[in-house]
Amino acid sequence: MSEYNDVKNAVEKLEIMQKKMAAYNHATGLLYFDSVTVAPKDTTAGRGQTMGILTEESYKVFVNDETPKLLEYLKQNEEQLDEKIKLQVKKLDEDYKKISNIPMDEYVQYNILINDAQSVWHEAKQKNDYLLFEPYLNKIVATVRKFATYLDNSKNPYDVWLNEYEKGLTMEVADEYFTALRAELVPLVHKVMSSKKKIDDSFSYKNYSVRKQEKLSDFLMEVLTIDRNHCNIGQTEHPFTINFNSNDVRITTHYHKNNLLSSMFSVIHEGGHALYELNCDDEYDFTALSGGTSMGIHESQSRFFENIIGRSRSFTNYLYPYLKKMFPVQFKDVTKVMLYEALNKSQPSLIRTEADELTYSLHVMVRYELEKRLINGSLSTKDLPAEWNRLYKEYLGVDVPNDTKGVLQDSHWSGGAIGYFPSYSLGSAYASQMLFHMK
Amino acid sequence: MSEYNDVKNAVEKLEIMQKKMAAYNHATGLLYFDSVTVAPKDTTAGRGQTMGILTEESYKVFVNDETPKLLEYLKQNEEQLDEKIKLQVKKLDEDYKKISNIPMDEYVQYNILINDAQSVWHEAKQKNDYLLFEPYLNKIVATVRKFATYLDNSKNPYDVWLNEYEKGLTMEVADEYFTALRAELVPLVHKVMSSKKKIDDSFSYKNYSVRKQEKLSDFLMEVLTIDRNHCNIGQTEHPFTINFNSNDVRITTHYHKNNLLSSMFSVIHEGGHALYELNCDDEYDFTALSGGTSMGIHESQSRFFENIIGRSRSFTNYLYPYLKKMFPVQFKDVTKVMLYEALNKSQPSLIRTEADELTYSLHVMVRYELEKRLINGSLSTKDLPAEWNRLYKEYLGVDVPNDTKGVLQDSHWSGGAIGYFPSYSLGSAYASQMLFHMK
Numbered sequence: 104m105s106e107y108n109d110v111k112n113a114v115e116k117l118e119i120m121q122k123k124m125a126a127y128n129h130a131t132g133l134l135y136f137d138s139v140t141v142a143p144k145d146t147t148a149g150r151g152q153t154m155g156i157l158t159e160e161s162y163k164v165f166v167n168d169e170t171p172k173l174l175e176y177l178k179q180n181e182e183q184l185d186e187k188i189k190l191q192v193k194k195l196d197e198d199y200k201k202i203s204n205i206p207m208d209e210y211v212q213y214n215i216l217i218n219d220a221q222s223v224w225h226e227a228k229q230k231n232d233y234l235l236f237e238p239y240l241n242k243i244v245a246t247v248r249k250f251a252t253y254l255d256n257s258k259n260p261y262d263v264w265l266n267e268y269e270k271g272l273t274m275e276v277a278d279e280y281f282t283a284l285r286a287e288l289v290p291l292v293h294k295v296m297s298s299k300k301k302i303d304d305s306f307s308y309k310n311y312s313v314r315k316q317e318k319l320s321d322f323l324m325e326v327l328t329i330d331r332n333h334c335n336i337g338q339t340e341h342p343f344t345i346n347f348n349s350n351d352v353r354i355t356t357h358y359h360k361n362n363l364l365s366s367m368f369s370v371i372h373e374g375g376h377a378l379y380e381l382n383c384d385d386e387y388d389f390t391a392l393s394g395g396t397s398m399g400i401h402e403s404q405s406r407f408f409e410n411i412i413g414r415s416r417s418f419t420n421y422l423y424p425y426l427k428k429m430f431p432v433q434f435k436d437v438t439k440v441m442l443y444e445a446l447n448k449s450q451p452s453l454i455r456t457e458a459d460e461l462t463y464s465l466h467v468m469v470r471y472e473l474e475k476r477l478i479n480g481s482l483s484t485k486d487l488p489a490e491w492n493r494l495y496k497e498y499l500g501v502d503v504p505n506d507t508k509g510v511l512q513d514s515h516w517s518g519g520a521i522g523y524f525p526s527y528s529l530g531s532a533y534a535s536q537m538l539f540h541m542k
Numbered sequence: 543m544s545e546y547n548d549v550k551n552a553v554e555k556l557e558i559m560q561k562k563m564a565a566y567n568h569a570t571g572l573l574y575f576d577s578v579t580v581a582p583k584d585t586t587a588g589r590g591q592t593m594g595i596l597t598e599e600s601y602k603v604f605v606n607d608e609t610p611k612l613l614e615y616l617k618q619n620e621e622q623l624d625e626k627i628k629l630q631v632k633k634l635d636e637d638y639k640k641i642s643n644i645p646m647d648e649y650v651q652y653n654i655l656i657n658d659a660q661s662v663w664h665e666a667k668q669k670n671d672y673l674l675f676e677p678y679l680n681k682i683v684a685t686v687r688k689f690a691t692y693l694d695n696s697k698n699p700y701d702v703w704l705n706e707y708e709k710g711l712t713m714e715v716a717d718e719y720f721t722a723l724r725a726e727l728v729p730l731v732h733k734v735m736s737s738k739k740k741i742d743d744s745f746s747y748k749n750y751s752v753r754k755q756e757k758l759s760d761f762l763m764e765v766l767t768i769d770r771n772h773c774n775i776g777q778t779e780h781p782f783t784i785n786f787n788s789n790d791v792r793i794t795t796h797y798h799k800n801n802l803l804s805s806m807f808s809v810i811h812e813g814g815h816a817l818y819e820l821n822c823d824d825e826y827d828f829t830a831l832s833g834g835t836s837m838g839i840h841e842s843q844s845r846f847f848e849n850i851i852g853r854s855r856s857f858t859n860y861l862y863p864y865l866k867k868m869f870p871v872q873f874k875d876v877t878k879v880m881l882y883e884a885l886n887k888s889q890p891s892l893i894r895t896e897a898d899e900l901t902y903s904l905h906v907m908v909r910y911e912l913e914k915r916l917i918n919g920s921l922s923t924k925d926l927p928a929e930w931n932r933l934y935k936e937y938l939g940v941d942v943p944n945d946t947k948g949v950l951q952d953s954h955w956s957g958g959a960i961g962y963f964p965s966y967s968l969g970s971a972y973a974s975q976m977l978f979h980m981k
Contacts, residue, residue, distance in 0.1 A: 126595035129588070130569035137572055140580070145771040146790035149568070152828070153786075156565035160599065332584040347592075351585035389591070 106169075107176040110183045116173055117191065118390075120164060125389040127161035129347045131214075136345055136353060138222065140337045147222040151215045158214040159207060166203045174199060187386060194391040204253040213246050217519050224517030225340055233488050233506040240516055241484040244477050247521050251478070261478040264522030269399040269529060274475060277525050281468050284528070292462060295449045304364075304445035309433040313358045320356060320370045322425055327374040327408065334377050341514035342369035342456065344376035344405075348388040352377045363426075363433075364446070365457045368409055372456070375408030376401060398523060402530025403537065410460045410531065411538050419443040451499040453508045455527075462499060463531065469494040470513075470524040478521060545608075546615040549622045555612055556630065557829075559603060564828040566600035568786045570653075575784055575792060577661065579776045586661040590654045597653040598646060605642045613638060626825060633830040643692040652685050656958050663956030664779055672927050672945040679955055680923040683916050686960050690917070700917040703961030708838040708968060713914060716964050720907050723967070731901060734888045743803075743884035748872040752797045759795060759809045761864055766813040766847065773816050780953035781808040781895065783815035783844075787827040791819045802865075802872075803885070804896045807848055811895070814847030815840060837962060841969025842976065849899045849970065850977050858882040890938040892947045894966075901938060902970065908933040909952075909963040917960060 107113045134150055134157075142150070177184060177192045184192065202210070220239035227236035251260030254267070265272040320336055339355040346352040354373035356366045379395055387393045395401045412418055423439045449459045455466035473490060476482035482490060491510040492503040503509035515523050546552045573589055573596075581589070616623060616631045623631065641649070659678035666675035690699030693706070704711040759775055778794040785791040793812035795805045818834055826832045834840045851857055862878045888898045894905035912929060915921035921929060930949040931942040942948035954962050 122591065123595055123599075126592040129592040130573070130596060133572055133576055134569070137576070141774060141776060141792075143770060143772050143774045143790065143792075146786070149787040149790050149827070152561065153565040153568040156562055157569060160562075331582060333582050335580060335582045337580060347585070348588040351582065351588050353580075353582075388588070 106172060110177070110180050113173060113176050113180075114184070114188055117177065117188070117195075120170070120173075121191065121195075121390045123164045124161055124391075125348070125393070127157055127164070131157050131161070132345055132347055135218075135221070136337075138218070139225070139339045139341075140355065147219055151218040154218045155211050155215045159211045162202070162207050162210055165199070166207065170195075170199060171203075187390075187392070190392055191390050198391060201254040205250060209246070209249075213250070213519070216242055216246065217517075220517045220519075221514065224511065224514060228340060228507050228511040231505045231507040231511070233511060236511065236517070237484050237487075240487070243516065243519055244484060244521070247519060248478050248480075259479070261475050261522060264478070265525060268520075268523050268526050269397050272399075272525065272529070277471065280532075281464075281471060281525075281528070284464055285468065288461065288464060292449065292451065292465070295461065296451070302444045302448040303441065304448050306433055306437045306441070307363045307445050308361050309363075310360060311363045311430065311433065313360065315429055316358045316363070316366055319363075319367060319426075319429060323367065323370045324374060326421065327371070327378060329374055329377055330381060333381055336370065342366075342373050343514070344373045344380070346377075346380040346394065348393070349380055349383045349385055350388075352380045362457070363430075365454075368413060369456060371413040372405045372409040375405035378408070379404040398526035399529040399533060402526045403533035404530075406527070406531040407534035407537060411534055414446045414460060416443060419446060451501050453495070453501055453503060454512055456513075460531070464528040465498045467524050467528040469498055474521050474524065545611060549616070549619050552612060552615050552619075553623070553627055556616065556627070556634075559609070559612075560630065560634075560830055561828045562603045563600055563830075564787070564832070566596055566603070570596050570600070571784055571786055574657075574660070575776075577657070578664070578778045578780075579794065586658055590657040593657045594650050594654045598650045601641070601646050601649055604638070605646065609634075609638060610642075626829075626831070629831055630829050637830060640693040644689060648685070648688075652689070652958070655681055655685065656956075659956045659958075660953065663950065663953060667779060667946050667950040670944045670946040670950070672950060675950065675956070676923050676926075679926070682955065682958055683923060683960070686958060687917050687919075698918070700914050700961060703917070704964060707959075707962050707965050708836050711838075711964065711968070716910065719971075720903075720910060720964075720967070723903055724907065727900065727903060731888065731890065731904075734900065735890070741883045741887040742880065743887050745872055745876045745880070746802045746884050747800050748802075749799060750802045750869065750872065752799065754868055755797045755802070755805055758806060758865075758868060762806065762809045763813060765860065766810070766817060768813055768816055769820060772820055775809065781805075781812050782953070783812045783819070785816075785819040785833065787832070788819055788822045788824055789827075791816045801896070802869075804893075807852060808895060810852040811844045811848040814844035817847070818843040837965035838968040838972060841965045842972035843969075845966070845970040846973035846976060850973055853885045853899060855882060858885060890940050892934070892940055892942060893951055895952075899970070903967040904937045906963050906967040908937055913960050913963065 107116075131154055134154055138147070138150055174192055174196050177188070178196065181189060181192070216239070220236070220243055223239050224236050227233060247264065248260050251258075251263035255263050258266075259274065262273045265274065265277060324331065324334075324336065333350050334352040334354065337353060337355045338358065340357060342354070342356045344352065344354045354370070354377050356369040356373065358366045379401060383393070383395065419439060419442055423442050426442065427434045427437070447459065449461040451462050451465070452458055455463065455470075458466050469491065472494060473482065473487065476490075477484065477487070488506050488510045495501050495503050495509070515521075570593055573593055577586070577589055613631055613635050616627070617635065620628060620631070655678070659675070659682055662678050663675050666672060686703065687699050690697075690702035694702050697705075698713065701712045704713065704716060763770065763773075763775065772789050773791040773793065776792060776794045777796065779796060781793070781795045783791065783793045793809070793816050795808040795812065797805045818840060822832070822834065858878060858881055862881050865881065866873045866876070886898065888900040890901050890904070891897055894902070894909075897905050908930065911933060912921065912926065915929075916923065916926070927945050927949045934940055934942050934948070954960075
């Protein structure tokens with residue numbers, strides 16, 4: 104005998120539960136956003152306490168005696184549900200099977216750990232002090248590995264996490280994909296490197312004031328048709344996009360005084376993420392279906408805008424007069440062709456977010472190899488920087504001068520996002536396939 | 543027979559409850575802070591939903607069957623409690639008697655109303671469109687009046703709210719205080735006005751770039767010994783201070799290009815609030831005792847720094863060389879004496895936060911009279927702007943040119959803070975008494 108005798112009432116309960124979870128996500132997301140944008144430096148402890156309490160409450164809203172009964176009842180009455188509710192039930196059912204296996208206390212402690220780790224990573228990156236961050240990363244890796252067994256004990260832990268960010272992705276698939284990609288990419292990169300044609304992009308490393316770069320960001324967001332009444336831009340150590348709902352999206356960038364293109368491509372990349380969120384149907388808001396269909400598809404939008412639009416001739420034609428006017432001194436001798444070539448210059452380098460289209464996936468492969476070994480226990484966090492540097496030399500031929508420009512460059516691992524990086528490369532591939540079919 | 547047989551266990555429950563309430567306060571406080579600092583304009587609805595859900599959860603944490611039993615048990619075992627816990631119980635007991643009388647649904651709806659009203663007030667002020675805001679203020683006044691009856695049905699509603707911000711304050715006391723103050727102030731203001739000595743502060747209305755004013759804010763915060771690792775500064779339409787705990791405080795200011803002293807005194811004023819919070823004992827954090835002892839005492843700190851320090855000769859001596867160096871063009875012909883006189887110039891004006899020490903309380907009296915009549919039903923929100931303008935003419939002798947510089951200037955009413963304004967005047971008086979006893 105079921106407690107639920109009325110589908111309408113059960114659907115209402117389902118909606119209330121999802122709205123509550125969304126409210127907690129909004130709050131904890133905003134706590135994170137605050138911490139990396141405007142919060143004073145030494146405020147991590149109080150925020151951690153709040154994070155812990157709110158994640159515990161949020162966990163209880165979802166994991167309790169009632170939810171499985173509710174989901175079961177709705178599954179049994181599936182034919183009476185409309186398509187969106189059916190999908191919500193399916194997603195929540197999958198999520199429940201995973202989350203309910205994680206003991207609440209471990210779930211809460213992990214969220215507090217992440218809050219602390221993100222703050223420590225920030226300091227470590229600024230101080231070029233990997234050892235400061237290492238104990239936190241070590242705990243994160245151990246927890247992520249353990250949680251993988253909670254989520255699906257039948258799979259390899261790294262496969263579990265690949266699947267979380269891109270459903271169906273496994274090491275087997277990823278290995279095949281990256282092997283094929285590498286076989287094509289590496290000779291091409293070598294060919295480009297040995298070409299007699301040298302592209303002069305030195306103008307892009309002149310002095311560009313942050314104030315003017317901010318204006319450039321405004322211009323780019325306007326060009327991307329991002330509605331500023333629903334999306335704004337902030338500054339963080341590492342650029343990212345966060346959405347509280349499809350009408351409230353924030354992107355961030357990092358301005359470098361001596362690098363015009365770094366923030367420019369960050370804004371276009373994050374702008375692609377923002378457009379995806381802003382253009383999702385409002386009806387998915389406050390449900391388990393919000394936030395896009397997968398991280399690979401999310402990255403397909405960011406990478407589409409970054410590469411296929413942002414590095415195109417048409418975009419260069421549009422951008423050139425603006426830059427020339429905004430930066431008359433720096434662009435004094437720069438022609439439209441020079442700008443186009445600079446936007447498309449291929450050159451193995453240190454920083455993933457600044458990498459060109461061709462070498463970008465090599466950066467991802469480094470991270471993929473390292474994550475795989477970290478999670479599967481064949482690499483310790485202590486040995487990580489040396490391995491990072493070795494692989495950068497092997498894959499990209501560059502010497503990593505310090506950890507700030509090496510293993511500490513990305514924020515993902517400090518946030519527990521292990522298994523995320525392949526999404527960037529998949530997203531780039533999806534974007535190209537989309538272009539192919541659009542043509 | 544009680545459910546509690548162990549004081550230690552009961553105290554632990556009390557602490558957990560207070561920590562949960564503090565976590566919700568942190569989250570809703572941050573949602574508010576976000577909304578007035580960096581949030582995109584059209585994001586009020588999603589935030590309102592989150593606010594509604596979190597205030598409901600927070601309400602339930604406090605108002606439930608268990609809390610009265612817990613408080614009763616602790617009161618019965620008072621002799622076993624240490625002083626701080628005793629005070630927590632006392633405060634929570636008082637709060638419970640009030641909050642539990644407000645039906646949860648009304649409590650939640652009011653918080654959603656406030657979220658909306660603050661956003662509408664902001665737009666109304668910028669557009670000089672009082673009618674946009676009026677329906678919201680009307681609802682706020684009605685709710686505040688109704689809630690007063692929930693809090694204490696035996697008192698006049700305005701007395702209930704005066705008491706909320708400054709314990710023991712009543713209209714009787716306030717009337718006596720303001721009458722005495724007015725009797726002294728008005729002739730003094732007239733005397734100053736008719737003095738042959740004219741103070742030239744025109745230099746303070748020259749063009750001051752926001753960027754340089756930001757640097758001045760940094761300087762002021764350093765002079766005030768505000769620890770920037772625990773307190774930072776943002777920009778908002780209306781300056782304020784918010785504390786998430788005693789280690790995480792934020793102040794805001796509003797830069798006006800053609801007014802050096804407006805933001806300067808805002809920073810010093812809010813800096814005083816911040817210092818109070820930052821220097822509270824950490825042990826009060828996450829309890830019902832956090833946030834200072836009363837709003838009058840809070841304002842005594844802000845007003846002490848604003849007036850007694852900020853307008854002193856010693857401070858002028860310290861400030862003058864900095865301003866002269868930072869603004870060489872604007873300060874070309876400005877002497878130290880001219881600066882001191884400008885900081886202390888008395889002149890009836892339109893904006894409370896920019897008012898001099900002498901005329902300041904007249905601004906408060908206008909609001910006090912209007913609030914009293916709004917809450918007690920003898921003034922409608924429709925007639926409010928005309929009455930505002932009439933009283934400004936009567937009390938301060940100035941003509942209010944528009945509602946932006948009139949009834950819409952302060953954010954307090956949009957946040958439901960009716961009964962707060964007298965705290966500013968009391969705080970100024972407390973500050974003077976503190977100085978008197980320090981001397």
